[in-house]
Amino acid sequence: MPRIRVIDLETDDDAIVEIGYTDLVATGTDLLGDPTLWEVEEGLSFLVNPGRPISPDSSGVHNITDDDVAGAGSWTEAAELVFHDNLAPDIVAFAAHSVEHEQNMIDPVWTEGKPWVCTFKGAVRLWPEAPSHSNNALRYFRRPAGLDRRLAQPIHRAKPDSYITAFTLRDLLDEASLADLVKWTGEPALLPRCKIGDYRNGGKGTPWADVETSMLEWIIRKMSGDPSRENDVHTARHHLEQREIDQRLEYERIEHERQLRENGMAEPAGNPLVDHANQESLSL
Structure with a gap:
């Protein structure tokens, strides 16, 4: 069955200290034969030993410390488990929220030319009315059916964050095709509000439809x-x-x-x- 692997990384500057993923699996096809009826599976995560101390600033975000990664494997070992497991042949795309971060950190050799989907770019285009398009804010704005709050915690850890993103992607796929989401990922983001000059509106911005x-x-x-x-x-x-x-x-x-x-x-x-x-x- 076709699957999209949703990736999340926790990092320390240019070093990865944790990678997690949650798969979205198509359980049906539409009249054109395209995958549909996407379901979210439970994910996995792997700590990564960066080979150097983790900065206090980074630990303050994800709470991963040197003690946590002391016995963890290398990035290569973790990447093998994520990108070369027995389900890898079914992967038709990878996804992440604000995908540039993952794309910059993960060598394309691991993804083997498969496309990426940016759920941030899809969300700002399809749901411009959302007060925020951050990963966790979209979860509360959309309140996706089936999301287990226990599996969505703690935030700023790789598996829970990828789990939240997977539900955002599932809802996006209810409104747009995978091909459209891939296309939008390759373009700059279509912003919901203008925050330039007189249109800043106290930092909230102004809908672009109201910009002269x-x-x-x-x-x-x-x-x-x-x-x-x-x-x-x-x-x-x-x-x-x-x-x-x-x-x-x-x-x-x-x-x-x-x-x-x-x-x-x-x-x-x-x-x-x-x-x-x-x-x-x-x-x-």
Whole structure:
């Protein structure tokens, strides 16, 4: 059965001290033969000895100490257990929340060219109304069915965090295809709110739909080429293009109604293009 392996890492700077995963398994297929009916399995985690002391700052986040990893295996040993187990042939993709972190830490040789899914990028696109798109905040915003709170604790440990992410991914797959999620992962994030200049709104930001067109054009013009602003530029360009499409459709609607009036035909209710086409087919 096809499975997506959701990965989470706990780190100390550039060293991995724990890796955990939770699998999402497809139990059915849709009419096109694509995997569907995804179910979350219980995960696993492995401590990793980084070969050097763990900094107090890092331990303060995940509570993993030198004593915890003293008898743990190396990264290579842990990676073999995660990426080369007997279920590895069924893996069709890997996933993580804010996937850049995992991609930067894990050599692509381990994932063998299989695609990644970023649940953060999927969530900001499909659920822009969420007050926060952090991994744990999405859990309480979505309240996914079937999530066991005991398995979701403690936070900032690899297995519980991957377990939470797996439920976010399951819900994303109810609204989008795996292909779409992979595509969005390869693009900058489509941000839900603008937090630039007068649109900061006390740090809460302003929905991009409420940002003036002149501001969208300014962001594209001034911030293009700045890697730290690629998400803002991508989002501004998306909304600007959408407005141009909406304007074009509105113009076409008005022009169609004008032509109907000139031909002495009544303006159809609803969508004039669709309804007029239906009228023509009935007259035949």
